[in-house]
Amino acid sequence: MESPHLLPLVGEPPRERADAVRNREALLLATSELIDASCVENVTMDAVAQRAGVGKGTVFRRFGSREGLMTAVLDHSEAQWQAAVIGGPPPLGPGAPPLDRLLAFGRSRARATVHHTALIRAAGHAGTRSYAAMSFVAMHVRYLLAELGVEGDLGYLATALLAPLEAVVLEQQLTHDGLDWDRIDAGWADLVARITR
Amino acid sequence: MESPHLLPLVGEPPRERADAVRNREALLLATSELIDASCVENVTMDAVAQRAGVGKGTVFRRFGSREGLMTAVLDHSEAQWQAAVIGGPPPLGPGAPPLDRLLAFGRSRARATVHHTALIRAAGHAGTRSYAAMSFVAMHVRYLLAELGVEGDLGYLATALLAPLEAVVLEQQLTHDGLDWDRIDAGWADLVARITR
DNA sequence: GGGTTAAACGGACCACAGTCCGCTTATATT
DNA sequence: AATATAAGCGGACTGTGGTCCGTTTAACCC
Structure with missing residues (x-):
């Protein structure tokens, strides 16, 4: 065979x-x-x-390049996380109501991003993750916003919701703005509430 | 003398x-x-x-370091921009209604950020601008949100409004998401509207 | 199996960020 | 003005990312 x-x-x-x-x-x-x-x-x-x-x-x-190598390592971790979003248990995975999924997404994404901050930085692209990874999360958020019946430019709104979950922003919040995880989680949830209202 | x-x-x-x-x-x-x-x-x-x-x-x-040198150069440009916010003509400077000022701020900030993208990247800090610069803009947005009577965690909301204006995010939007300046301006204005509603 | 070819390999080599330490010089003191 | 002192200076040196090109070898064909 x-x-x-x-x-x-x-x-x-x-x-x-x-x-x-x-x-x-x-x-x-x-x-x-x-x-x-x-x-x-x-x-x-x-x-x-x-x-x-x-x-x-x-x-x-x-x-x-070194950045390319680090990106490849990062993509490997990213793939596992994506699998949890696509096929893992709810509320992160499918099966839960869209709002629950979106909030679980934000929490999980922020944790994963901070956990990989050093690697993300070493992977370069000026601090972003690879374009493939970004388009996956943007697509997912956009889908959930559509499920929630949000009106407007969903393409922009998705990136706007993702922006506060970028490594650069989270690092600033945690290290210099004195925000803790409770405020970050609550703040992002509030942001979602205002956008989906 | x-x-x-x-x-x-x-x-x-x-x-x-x-x-x-x-x-x-x-x-x-x-x-x-x-x-x-x-x-x-x-x-x-x-x-x-x-x-x-x-x-x-x-x-x-x-x-x-090289990053320190680039940061110093960047801070010089940043100071001029800050002067326009603090004491320049409205609507960016004082004198206009808070909402007009906030929208002018977003437009101007996004343009300035993209204009300096290469320098911002070279200045490092994982892609953010210097902490002094960040705290100035965060303070300003927070102040305008307060003027607008927004309720909630203004500290978080300010960073959340600033996040889509980060170089990393704007670069992604312009280069890979196919957004143009009109959509970015309109999208950010919509975001402001949803948050201040 | 033997031959052909294009891809893959490897390590010497280069450029640039960052360090180190002996020398110079601005400033303060008398 | 002479001296003391500490801050400032500069360029040789090191470590690491990235390139180049002659050599090796896997894959395909007969």
């Missing part, structure tokens, strides 16, 4: 070489391990290459 | 040396000129030092 991945699909002509796949996975693993062993800031590209047993050039070939 | 700065004030014992002052100004000027001549990304610390006619160590002594 053949592995299903050996079946070439039309429209995807350039298959990735086996050693390339192996190296990419080894590099992602090495990076995660080094981050866990110390912190993101202390992880150098040379160290990642050495730990993965490849040359430095290979790291840059695969991920383009 | 003596220069007023020659009068030493009690409580500020360590006067800054004259050559230090001169060098700081020369460095800020050199940095601005180099930014104008090319772009922020291409300005190296060596080039700044050379143009200012000082050693590289001096640049780091005065500004601590």
Whole structure:
């Protein structure tokens, strides 16, 4: 029985070489391990290459830059979180009323963002997460707003609701504005209430 | 007639040396000129030092890091903008009704932020502006919300209104979400309307 | 299996941010 | 004016991100 991945699909002509796949996975693993062993800031590209047993050039070939590598690591965590939104238990996952889902989304998203602040910063894009991740959350919020019967420019309103959940903003609130999690949760819920009113 | 700065004030014992002052100004000027001549990304610390006619160590002594230098340059522009808010002509400056002032504030702030995106990014702090600058705008928005009779956690609501005006968010909206300035202005105004309702 | 080719590899090399420490000089004191 | 002192200065040095190009090798075809 053949592995299903050996079946070439039309429209995807350039298959990735086996050693390339192996190296990419080894590099992602090495990076995660080094981050866990110390912190993101202390992880150098040379160290990642050495730990993965490849040359430095290979790291840059695969991920383009340090930011690209960190983005790849971040996307991995992000995928797990997205799975909880798409198919996890309510109220974050499907099954709960839209308003409950939206509030659970905000709480969960803010926690996850702060938890990954250092990685998000290292991933660059001026502090945002990858565009794929952003469009997923924007789509989700927009969908929930529509479910709630909100009128207006839902595209803008979704990004406006997401903006206070950005790492930059949360960090400022927690570190310099003296806000605690209770006020942040309550404040965001109030924002939702005013927008959906 | 003596220069007023020659009068030493009690409580500020360590006067800054004259050559230090001169060098700081020369460095800020050199940095601005180099930014104008090319772009922020291409300005190296060596080039700044050379143009200012000082050693590289001096640049780091005065500004601590590249981010510190860029922050200093940014703060200079920011101060001019703040002056327009505090004492410029209405509706941005004082004299107009609070709602008009708030809407003018949002428009102006968003334009200024996008205009300085590259510098803001180079100034770091994970993409935010300096804390002094942030607390000024937060204070101002909070004050206008109070004038408008808004109830609730004004501290949080102010940061929530400011969040969609962050460089990271605006860049995402303009570059990837396909929003134009008309939608951004209208969307933010709608957000204000829903919050102040 | 042997040959062909294009992708992948690796490590020497470069540029730039940031540090260090011996030298210089502005300022205060007498 | 001479001296003392501490702040300021500068450029050689280090560490890390990123590039380049000659070499290796996986994948495909016969």
